Amino acid sequence: MIRFACTAATLTFALAACGSPESPQEPADAPATTPATGAPAAAGAAMRAVAVLRTAAGEAAGTATATSTDGQTMLTLNVEGLAPGQHGVHVHMTGRCDPPAFESAGGHWNPSGAQHGLENPQGQHAGDMPNLTVGADGQGTLEYRLEGAFDGLLDADGSAFVVHASADDQRTDPSGDSGDRIACGVFERG
Template sequence: MTIMKMAAIGVAALTMTACQSGGDKADLGESTPGGRSATAMLRTAAGVDVGRATATEVGGGLRFTIDARGMPAGTHGAHVHMVGRCDAPDFASAGAHWNPTSMQHGTMNPQGPHTGDMPNLIVGTDGRGTLGVTIPGATMAGLLDADGSAVVIHANPDDLKTDPSGNSGGRIACGVLTAN
């Protein structure tokens, strides 16, 4: 067999494999055609707009993005909370972290994490920060259940292990997720 024929057979085999792996399910984090999304406008207790959080259906879970502006510089815990309410002054109305699987808090906790646990949001000296994370197994139906959910930004860094909130301090911004 010539090298050209072997190369053609190899390309054909790769093409067939790629076509077969397309299937009905997207890989974790891969965009899903027609996937739903929800958005939350993040505001301080004084009602100042400090950014936006978005949840989008992707293969195997939900992709969360946070675009913050006008926030205090530093590292801040960021979580999805289980109630879609953001009543000032302390946003306690948002409830605890979204935790449908009854785990403990934090990706570094052997009994964790909560579904609503996200990495820390790092805000620069210009007041801007972004975060993007895919949460495996999370669903839009669970996120937008009867009482909804909210995204909350905390005053301090999340230590990613201490139950229930990673010692992340007070709630400084909150936004209710609503379907787009």
């Protein structure tokens, strides 16, 4: 009986010593968690990032919403108060939108180092999109599947969405000759 009690006590202490530390660290291959609760994210759960667009004067100009589900990233653009016509629109590589020129947003989001343009045989940037058509009422919408991975939108320096004054020619590297940046918004998890 004493031998059994000693063996049981030794086993109990050995198991306790093998327990997890006070601040457990997740392995690198641990499943993603939801930001608000730390609960595991459901397989195939949608992730979203939203850029609230503003003009250089600080006026509301719409939203760009990126939604990633099962490895596909869709971008939905809704604009208001812009000049009618065709506008180049792109994801830019830095999450800053300092007016008036929004140059702080950097170049187009291009993690692969490709050339610019949906019609460029050596393109396209991950942030390249078709032109946005804005109606006489100043409103426009566009949906497009992005080529880049969603995670790149929210990396350490973030990313921004930019609306340009003119149409993108879909070929000229690096910017599509789409003119001044007239609206900008920084992507934030949402």
